[in-house]
Amino acid sequence: MQTVVAQSRLRELILDGTYPPGARLTETEAAAALEMSRTPVREALRALAADGLVRPSGRGVVVVALERGDLEEAYQVRGALEALTAELAATRQREGRIAPVDLVALRDLAAETATATAEGRFADAVRLNRRFHRLIAELGGNSIALHALERIWDQIQVSTLRSLVPPSRPAHVSDQHEELVAAIVHGQAGEAARVARAHVLDTHTVARGEEE
Structure with missing residues (x-):
């Protein structure tokens, strides 16, 4: 359940431009922003990557835009x-x-x-x-x-x-x-x-x- 909530909230922050294309986000930063543990945030970021909204980069992800x-x-x-x-x-x-x-x-x-x-x-x-x-x-x-x-x-x-x-x-x-x-x-x-x-x-x- 927490993973679903984390994914929904991060998705909203990406779609409203809080995290625009090119923005880098680590698990720690995302967990702090959502006031959640890192485990559901990690799973949420993986789901968002599967949806094409972010891509892995180092220890975090980068918000991507289509060419x-x-x-x-x-x-x-x-x-x-x-x-x-x-x-x-x-x-x-x-x-x-x-x-x-x-x-x-x-x-x-x-x-x-x-x-x-x-x-x-x-x-x-x-x-x-x-x-x-x-x-x-x-x-x-x-x-x-x-x-x-x-x-x-x-x-x-x-x-x-x-x-x-x-x-x-x-x-x-x-x-x-x-x-x-x-x-x-x-x-x-x-x-x-x-x-x-x-x-x-x-x-x-x-x-x-x-x-x-």
Whole structure:
């Protein structure tokens, strides 16, 4: 249990930039920061290394970011997986296997994300955006796809943390979210997959242009 807690807390510190790419962290330092013994921290760091967020370095680890080519591939895989989970969610909705309350939650998350973005609350928008996409993956009902997406989302977030800025086209992002919700609600599997993939690839294109 302590290992799970240590892994979760260290992951949060990496994702929020407390430990940015290039930061070196030893077991002793991490244990002190978490006020835990070194054993669960050691296991937590091993798990984070397996997820690609850190790599061993001497007596500790270094937070890693994907190189540009690897990041490009990560977005491609993310696009394929989000297309799959959106298609599965729409199919399950068409078959009557999704509770109405879950669709309401999806709509609400899309609206909350749009509001946070429009109001300039970017940290909130990033958090809500991830919850929105995660809920779609959960509604898709494929646990392997969800697990793979969680890992890719983490790697992309760490790798783009320094360059994150409010989206240059917030209305376009919100419109795509609404299109995606509508496709899922109406059980349009092919359309849901198309919108989901386009949304991910658009996000990568905009982020890449802002880095340049």
